[in-house]
Amino acid sequence: MKTIFYATDRTVNSAPALRYAYELSSRLGTQLVVFNTHKMEPIRVMVSRPPEQIEYHVIKEQKEILKSYCAKHLKGGLEGKNIIFHVVANDSVTAGIKENSKNLSADIVIIGRKDKHTDRGLFVGDIGKSLVENLSCPLLIVPNSGAKPISKILYATDFMEFDIEAIKKLVPIAEAMNAKVHLIHISTEKEYAGKEQMEWFKDMLQDQVEGENLNFKLIFSDTIDRELKNQVEQIGADLLVLLHREEKGFLNKMFHTSMVKKLEGHITIPLMSFNTLNL
Incomplete structure (x- = not known):
């Protein structure tokens, strides 16, 4: 096992699931991919820059936001941690997770469990069901309240x-x-x-x-x-x-x-x- 893929919506309530994903990757000796999908706003016709250039800068900015989120919620920040950050533009959370977890050869995909605080109905409902049926690796659904180490x-x-x-x-x-x-x-x-x-x-x-x-x-x-x-x-x-x-x-x-x-x-x-x- 080499890669654990954790998809986050970057909310405060998802922070315990992030910490769980990191602790699991550490115990298993794997790399942790922290992933986020970003829904691009419609690009106005009058803008001077090409859409591809705009998307590049938006995704770059979103990746920095993701890094800051992880640094804030992981003990000790990011120093020395085997984590890579991946942000893509996609209107579909399900499609983004499915495609990118496969491209990155994930061994396990982790998502947070749906609760009343979670944006866009993440994750158990339709998204969880679709991922279970279509992922190329096991799916691990973690309570957003976090969980104990596995014994x-x-x-x-x-x-x-x-x-x-x-x-x-x-x-x-x-x-x-x-x-x-x-x-x-x-x-x-x-x-x-x-x-x-x-x-x-x-x-x-x-x-x-x-x-x-x-x-x-x-x-x-x-x-x-x-x-x-x-x-x-x-x-x-x-x-x-x-x-x-x-x-x-x-x-x-x-x-x-x-x-x-x-x-x-x-x-x-x-x-x-x-x-x-x-x-």
Whole structure:
């Protein structure tokens, strides 16, 4: 892992998420890209300079503003920190994040969680959903209030092969932070696929994933959001990880409007999503 990409709206309320992104990049030994999209004002016909020249100077100015914002909110300023700053002109926050995170070969994209203070509805709503479906790397959504360092990770699995691929990518991150990974499967009695599939999954996991800090748990419940909240609290998890698939899965249900509202109010830790298209 080489690059963490953090997209910010530069508000005061986003500062804790900035600090979280920096601390994570430091613990993982990666470069941090701090990114911002700027919506250009319409250029008047009468201006004397070419539009490209105007945009260049505007973006240069916005990059300096971004640097000042980070220097203000990061302990010790910017000296000695492995950070680069990237500002682009784009009317679409989603498109800006998607295109530039791919161009910069990001290993993780971090965005702040939507709250009442956040401009333009950033980030969970439509933007978060679109990024989950289209990013070429995992997405990490962080509460704008910040979060604790990661020592316990909760991964919700559906006993699928793609889960194994996601866990294979997650384990090195966990090991770098000496974090324990708790694997849980939540199912209703009616939907439960059977003990055979669970044993198959555990066997496959042991064959392909090395690491001692893995714990597995099966839970029966009719309310996924409530049970996830319970497990987060019981385990004391610092990060919740899920897998997005086109046809079904936890994250699809979570991004349903009603589910998002429930989780926004109940689950306050960072949320990371993997997409099967990128595994």
